[in-house]
Amino acid sequence: MQLEWLNTLKPNFKVLPLKERILCGLGALLGLALSSLISWWVLGDINAWYIAPMGASSVLLFAVPASPLAQPWNMIIGNTLAGFIGVTCALYMPNLTEAFSVAVAFSIFLMMSTDSLHPPSGAVAITAVLGGKSVHELGYAFIAYPVLLNSLLLLVIAIIFNRLLGRQYPQTAQLNSRSTDPTPTQRVTIQPQDIHNVLEHQPQLLDISEYDLQKIILKAQEIANARAVNELTCQDLMSKDVLMLNEQDDIHLALDKFKQINLMSLPVVNNARQLVGTLALYEVVEWFKRAADPKASWEHQVKQIMNRQVVTVQPSQPIQDLVPYFVERSFNYIPVVEQQQLVGMISRADMIAALNQQLIQLKNQK
Template identity: 80%
Template sequence: MFHSQLRWLNILKPNFKVLPLKERLLCGIGALLGLLLSSLISWWVLGDINAWYIAPMGASSVLLFAVPASPLAQPWNMVVGNTLAGIIGVTCAMYIPNLTEAFSVAVGLSIVLMMTTDSLHPPSGAIAITAVLGGDAVHQLGYHFIFYPVLLNSILLLVIAIVFNRMLGKQYPQIAQVNQRSKDPTPTQKVTIQPQDIQATLDQQTELLDISEYDLQKIILAAQEKANARGQSQFKCQDIMSKHVVSLNEQEDIHSALDKFKQMNLMSLPVSNAEQQLVGTLALYEVVEWFKRANDMRTTWEHQVKHIMVRQVVTVKPEQPIQDLVPYFVERSFNYIPVVEDQKIVGMISRADMIAALNQQLNQISA
């Protein structure tokens, strides 16, 4: 009996990923900071006016900080959706005497217009109701209610959400597509599921899904890679890496680094410190850019590799399967990836190494 009740309760639960405790706490802290700071800034901007905060902003903060990847949480949705709902709500409050009729019409029209303008934002429905049922304080504001508190607080909360999510390394707002170099499908998509396939499938759906086509593409590509890996005998990074690695020292002079680029005929090189630990990477084009601004007095202090190198480096471990590297070489056009153990470079895998290994796997399959 108990198990049957438990199964019934599970039907009511959403098929939703539960984040680790740290991530859940960060989402809560983000909402706390967002609401607190935007409220204080509103009070500071408006001076002696007694700033007050409308409840729908709490609902917006759930989307902005807990599910920033949702299409419903994007800046266009929040600003345009809240503005439309505010205009409709104030108008209904002014011209429809019956409150029940007024807020019902306001919410219904808001949904239609938001869906028409691709700006659906659930908390906006609450803004439409607030404009009608907010009492004399709201009604006296008239259409000023749209600018403050709705628009001002929406923009402030949005800016804080952008900064907070970026600090956590989250892409917000969401970019439009997986392939950032062109509008074409990525190389992997060209031979598997393409964006138009996803769009055609979505067009057949009668329900509005709370996931973007961009996120669907990422999930499908990742699943495709895992499925492909199951059917292949996997090489590990240590099997195909070059153990003789040419690198730059972070204290090295930039002119000396250029000579090494010429000698090795490479487009980029890893950078290590005195302890041979990987600390960055330097591309040839970054050296060229340095020469272009060499006459700028503001950059005269830049004379060592560490001054112009990129400190964020994608690395792999010796035991990793080479399939993990495919997205970097194919989708992001990497030339090489350092193999690191205990923070020290133990090898290097180039695009040519990957091609040779994958070609060997293809020959094994065809045989």
């Protein structure tokens, strides 16, 4: 088609589902409205109680919170630097065009030098120059209010809103939460240092963090690995004769079962054999520790101390789906559930045996 060339102008950007787009807009609405009202309440009759660049910041904080440009350091430091430079240029450069041009240019340089690049900060610098009499009368106080006040309020609301939606914001520094070392999967594939070395030689700044690149590359590696081997499903690997507890069992009975077997935790089912939780040995130990407390004397059944949040898999799922749980999160076993009923169990030993067999098959094919 004649208009196909227009596609070359479009960004290679994922269009989120309608629900997510609505939530992003709702977040910006709440963030701007609440931070604006609080700023007005704090600053009272100061004319510059809210500044337009916060609208641009809200796009980053609520629509793309995973962006390096949207992190708290970037927003606070970037806006502070831009505010200081903008006020300084407004005070000592009478020509407005020269003043805001130099302010934005120098702000970009300093933000990039301090790893605090935040695009809306360029507008903060311009606002300090072109904001009119009310802004100029504030002088360097403009940095504290409204710039820092607006930024902090919007940032706090963004953190709360994103956390309520289950989004990780601010972004964490690495994948391995227990150590600064690469995760077990990374040690045998692509390591964070490999990604860092490639990015070091990139002449352009990419709007994605090394952390997100690690997650994407690891996931892609899992998919590629799944294509490279004969795919086994959970039902091929699971143990059907499962040791379990009933939620009505006495805790002392549960302890007796732990004594008989070499397991650190057991699945818990109801009378219909539906999985309702898991009980770990350490939870029984903790129960004994507080047994002398009168407040805990009512606890005597498994269901009263078990963990109700359980990761499960379906019989038809490929075993590659389980690798992150056993490798990255150190699971000992994962229950296999069909129509809410416990039908089997896959342990770490089962996975090791299956993966070892696949390695032997690959070796024999070479």
